[in-house]
Amino acid sequence: MRETRQRGQASVELVVLLPLIAALAAGLWQLALMGQGAALAGSAARAAARAAAAGGDPLSAARSALPGGWSQRIQLRRSADGPLVVRLEVPSVTGGLVRLHAAATIDASGAP
Secondary structure (H helix, E strand, O other): OHHHHHHHHHHHHHHHHHHHHHHHHHHHHHHHHHHHHHHHHHHHHHHHHHHHHOOOOHHHHHHHOOOHHHHHHEEEEEOOOOOEEEEEEEOOOOOOOOOEEEEEEEOOOOOO
16 A cells, blocks of 8 residues: 555646656756857857948848748848847747847947
8 A cells, every 4th residue: 555655646746746756847948048049149240240341242141141931030230330230039838928039249440
């Protein structure tokens, strides 16, 4: 009888811990996506700066530097003589409840 009760308690503990484990896994996955977004934003910013320095289209260059669906999540901002700012919307594990962004800024003025 005692062994049956202990197995029942282990089942209850597992049921209580499963949502916590799922939340931890989702949080870690979101951190990985944020890291990837930051790295991709930097890469896109460098490509945009090279294109701007060569007289090309910085937005097209930034989009071409991004893989797959990331290229549709980009925003590029540049003031007259200011830096290029690339902003990427990072996919959310919450299904869009929270909007997260990664950004990179690069000086594209051509100054050394």
